Amino acid sequence: MANDNHDIALMAHLMRRAGFGAQYAELEARAAKGYEATVDELLNPEVNDNGMDLDLAERCFIEWSHHTRGLPEYVAFRFINSRNQLEEKMCLFWHGILCTADSKTQSYPTSYDEIEMFRQYGMGSFRDLLLEISKDPAMIFFLDNCLSHKGAINENYGRELLELFSMGVGMDGEFNYTEDDVKECARAFTGWTIANNVPGQPYGRYAAKFVYNPDDHDEGDKTFLGETGNFNGEDIVDIIAKQPATARFISRHLYSYFVADEAQVPAWMETPPRDMDTIKMLEDEYFRSGYNIKSMLRVLFRSDAFKNARFQRVKSPIETVIGTLRLVGDWTEPKPGFEFIFDEMKHMGQEIFNPPSVEGWHTGREWIDGGTLVHRINFTADFVGDVKQPGVRGIVEELANRGPVIAPEDMVDDTCRLLGHYELADETRQMLAAGMAKHGTLHTDTAEFADRVSELLQMIVATKEYIYA
Amino acid sequence: MVTQIDIAPVTFQYSHTIGRQEVRSGNGFFNPVAITRDENDLLYVLSRGTETPAFFPCKRVTVFHPDEEEVVAEFGQKIPPEDADETTPNGAFMWPTSVALDSNGLAYVSDEWLNRVSIYDQEHGNWVGMWGIPGGAPGEINRPAGLAFDKNDNLYMVESRNHRVSVFTRDGKYQFGWGGLGDGDGQFNLPWGIEIDHNGDVYVADWRNDRIQKFAPDGTFLMKFGESGDGDGQFNRPTGVAVDKDGHIFVTDYKNDRVQVFRADGGYITAMRGQAGLSKWGAERVYLDPTIVQARDRALNLSEREGAFQGPIAVEVDDDGHVFVLECARHRVQVFTKQTAMFAGEL
Numbered sequence: 001m002a003n004d005n006h007d008i009a010l011m012a013h014l015m016r017r018a019g020f021g022a023q024y025a026e027l028e029a030r031a032a033k034g035y036e037a038t039v040d041e042l043l044n045p046e047v048n049d050n051g052m053d054l055d056l057a058e059r060c061f062i063e064w065s066h067h068t069r070g071l072p073e074y075v076a077f078r079f080i081n082s083r084n085q086l087e088e089k090m091c092l093f094w095h096g097i098l099c100t101a102d103s104k105t106q107s108y109p110t111s112y113d114e115i116e117m118f119r120q121y122g123m124g125s126f127r128d129l130l131l132e133i134s135k136d137p138a139m140i141f142f143l144d145n146c147l148s149h150k151g152a153i154n155e156n157y158g159r160e161l162l163e164l165f166s167m168g169v170g171m172d173g174e175f176n177y178t179e180d181d182v183k184e185c186a187r188a189f190t191g192w193t194i195a196n197n198v199p200g201q202p203y204g205r206y207a208a209k210f211v212y213n214p215d216d217h218d219e220g221d222k223t224f225l226g227e228t229g230n231f232n233g234e235d236i237v238d239i240i241a242k243q244p245a246t247a248r249f250i251s252r253h254l255y256s257y258f259v260a261d262e263a264q265v266p267a268w269m270e271t272p273p274r275d276m277d278t279i280k281m282l283e284d285e286y287f288r289s290g291y292n293i294k295s296m297l298r299v300l301f302r303s304d305a306f307k308n309a310r311f312q313r314v315k316s317p318i319e320t321v322i323g324t325l326r327l328v329g330d331w332t333e334p335k336p337g338f339e340f341i342f343d344e345m346k347h348m349g350q351e352i353f354n355p356p357s358v359e360g361w362h363t364g365r366e367w368i369d370g371g372t373l374v375h376r377i378n379f380t381a382d383f384v385g386d387v388k389q390p391g392v393r394g395i396v397e398e399l400a401n402r403g404p405v406i407a408p409e410d411m412v413d414d415t416c417r418l419l420g421h422y423e424l425a426d427e428t429r430q431m432l433a434a435g436m437a438k439h440g441t442l443h444t445d446t447a448e449f450a451d452r453v454s455e456l457l458q459m460i461v462a463t464k465e466y467i468y469a
Numbered sequence: 470m471v472t473q474i475d476i477a478p479v480t481f482q483y484s485h486t487i488g489r490q491e492v493r494s495g496n497g498f499f500n501p502v503a504i505t506r507d508e509n510d511l512l513y514v515l516s517r518g519t520e521t522p523a524f525f526p527c528k529r530v531t532v533f534h535p536d537e538e539e540v541v542a543e544f545g546q547k548i549p550p551e552d553a554d555e556t557t558p559n560g561a562f563m564w565p566t567s568v569a570l571d572s573n574g575l576a577y578v579s580d581e582w583l584n585r586v587s588i589y590d591q592e593h594g595n596w597v598g599m600w601g602i603p604g605g606a607p608g609e610i611n612r613p614a615g616l617a618f619d620k621n622d623n624l625y626m627v628e629s630r631n632h633r634v635s636v637f638t639r640d641g642k643y644q645f646g647w648g649g650l651g652d653g654d655g656q657f658n659l660p661w662g663i664e665i666d667h668n669g670d671v672y673v674a675d676w677r678n679d680r681i682q683k684f685a686p687d688g689t690f691l692m693k694f695g696e697s698g699d700g701d702g703q704f705n706r707p708t709g710v711a712v713d714k715d716g717h718i719f720v721t722d723y724k725n726d727r728v729q730v731f732r733a734d735g736g737y738i739t740a741m742r743g744q745a746g747l748s749k750w751g752a753e754r755v756y757l758d759p760t761i762v763q764a765r766d767r768a769l770n771l772s773e774r775e776g777a778f779q780g781p782i783a784v785e786v787d788d789d790g791h792v793f794v795l796e797c798a799r800h801r802v803q804v805f806t807k808q809t810a811m812f813a814g815e816l
Contacts, residue, residue, distance in 0.1 A: 055677070055706060055724075056659065056677075059659075059661075059676075059706075060564065060581075062500050062502060062517045062782075062797055063500050063517075063519050065500070065779070065780040065782075065797045065798040066779050066780055066798035068798055069500075069519060070519070195768075195769035195770075196764070196767040196768045196769050197764075197768060197769075198765075198768045198771055198774050198775050199761050199764040199765055199768065200490075201489075201490075201751075201754050201755055201758070201761050202489035202490060202497075202747070202748065202750070202751030202752075202754045202755055203489065203490055203745070203751065203775065203799040203800060203801060204490045204798065204799060204800060206774060206775075209769070211769075335582075336520060336550030336553045336563055336564070336582060337520070337550035337551060337553075338520070338550075339520050339521060339550075
């Protein structure tokens with residue numbers, strides 16, 4: 001039993017990080033299959049059925065046809081229901097780094113193509129991903145590369161490609177590139193633009209398309225990061241991909257997203273990584289594997305650093321909302337009212353397809369302020385307190401299976417276990433147990449017992465501990 | 470030797486496009502899902518719309534003349550999702566799926582969330598009644614989809630989640646039905662559209678089985694055609710079916726973005742890919758804003774990209790050879806005229 005609990009607790013940790021969490025029954029099943037097997041399954045979505053009735057969902061939410069509308073809800077539906085949880089989590093990962101925002105692009109069909117590109121390339125070669133994002137119509141429009149011309153460059157994309165998408169401003173206290181590198185980078189990407197699109201009136205939005213205009217490409221020699229040649233954008237990507245700073249940058253992002261909250265990106269030049277050994281391990285794998293993200297993830301998930309890093313990340317709003325819905329088992333089938341999920345994330349501070357800037361969302365404790373915390377707790381408490389939800393009913397039944405009476409401390413411990421082996425501080429645990437003890441003997445075969453469980457769940461999700469994943 | 474008329478060449482001449490994206494009311498549609506026509510050649514298009522509160526009243530039936538392109542009536546009412554239950558007001562829609570007309574011109578609209586049929590009068594679109602009991606027993610309904618009346622005012626209803634066809638009188642009295650979940654003859658997997666031809670035979674778009682099935686009026690299985698894929702005669706989630714007076718069968722091959730045309734025996738003839746141009750209602754919107762006009766002038770491959778079907782979801786035909794293809798993703802109807810050889814002999 002002790003080993004089982006350890007395995008399930010580790011699986012709960014893996015599924016919170018490599019996915020959006022899972023119900024206890026899924027954790028048990030995955031633990032029985034084994035940690036390594038689950039990691040392999042998560043890393044290879046192309047060979048595993050995602051388990052979604054996506055065609056039926058698209059039939060019910062008819063506005064998803066050609067993704068002209070409802071893209072946030074579509075993406076959220078996939079987050080909730082896909083068995084290939086890591087594939088979905090990586091789409092969100094790259095969306096938060098290689099950022100575009102619908103507030104400027106105003107084209108869901110184009111954003112849909114971007115997300116699908118992340119799905120296709122997000123666990124492959126980082127070099128290929130950089131090339132694809134450089135051709136991504138949403139990015140070209142968002143960072144104005146369509147306004148960058150031979151002899152009249154716009155540095156926006158060239159600058160962010162270096163600063164926010166691949167290398168970062170600096171590493172170990174040293175700058176990674178110069179202003180001249182930014183300009184030369186921008187010159188190399190002249191001619192990488194988008195076709196004039198079909199306007200949204202009168203028949204709705206169309207996806208924008210990448211075009212390369214050789215007449216607008218600067219064919220002169222460029223000197224970039226110490227190398228000189230008649231570079232085009234692809235050459236720039238090749239040079240960027242082989243930089244040690246790029247390996248560091250991607251490794252820190254993976255660590256921050258999957259292992260433990262790091263400092264915010266603008267501080268990385270002066271702030272050393274929280275765990276240099278793990279970062280070094282990831283950097284080595286980056287080069288050993290030919291810049292392969294899947295290989296880095298495999299190394300990461302197998303590392304002790306990952307396995308021991310439980311509850312060291314503050315859940316993002318999207319992780320909170322999607323994780324809650326997966327926990328309680330809601331929205332496994334299409335039904336009216338789906339738009340509210342998008343609104344809930346927004347009110348907690350994370351509006352999908354609208355990161356606050358090209359820098360993406362600030363994470364960790366910056367997710368939490370007075371307003372967003374209250375909203376987060378209220379949302380979560382509302383759902384876990386609803387005993388009609390199948391996941392909540394499952395918890396009630398599991399607890400009732402212990403016997404006709406349950407001790408308050410056991411009820412707290414078991415409920416935390418069923419939520420995914422949450423670990424409460426002793427003081428918190430005693431406080432919750434005392435709250436349950438006020439109701440007298442806890443008979444599991446009474447109608448009131450579900451209310452007690454509901455009450456306890458609502459108290460647990462309001463604790464400081466539950467903010468973390 | 471006499472050449473069979475039904476293997477004579479069949480081509481389609483694009484006529485015009487009707488509609489535009491119109492998120493509220495007026496000259497356009499919003500995620501339309503169903504189309505039908507009355508004896509006066511008026512077209513009825515059902516817009517499924519969206520939940521977004523700002524877009525009101527986006528769930529509606531628009532009645533218009535296909536040649537003059539004038540809206541003559543509009544009815545239906547959108548409700549917020551939190552009110553979509555057994556207390557939903559009369560005449561309101563949540564997830565409307567189909568519209569059909571009886572011999573008196575009353576319009577019947579199915580709603581797959583509310584599991585009911587709402588009835589409206591022709592002249593003003595006033596709500597006049599409704600029926601429907603949710604469930605799986607005979608006479609109960611679960612996620613109604615396509616609707617079609619026969620000549621005797623029996624309403625044939627596709628029930629997608631009961632995977633069957635149920636036949637009701639127009640006031641909702643159950644007559645008979647057939648089907649069940651499966652891929653055998655006479656079974657269905659989440660069926661959608663339905664059509665009754667001039668002989669009274671019934672065609673069902675067997676959506677997740679990627680095929681069309683044909684039945685006698687009493688439900689006796691007659692034939693089937695189609696399989697999964699994107700080749701000739703294959704389907705990726707067929708949604709709608711229509712049959713003209715010559716027996717030609719038109720199928721909206723929804724996820725393949727085309728309409729396929731078949732002979733009466735199910736043999737493949739051709740596929741239509743769409744040729745939409747700027748509609749009259751679209752032009753009203755475009756010419757309000759010079760920047761849109763300029764954007765259209767500059768757009769790369771405008772006619773090719775804008776013309777293509779996107780989400781063809783329902784099709785209607787008339788006895789004059791007109792084919793009306795409704796596109797969900799582009800909020801419009803593309804109108805074609807069938808051209809067939811007038812001779813039936815050898816050259």
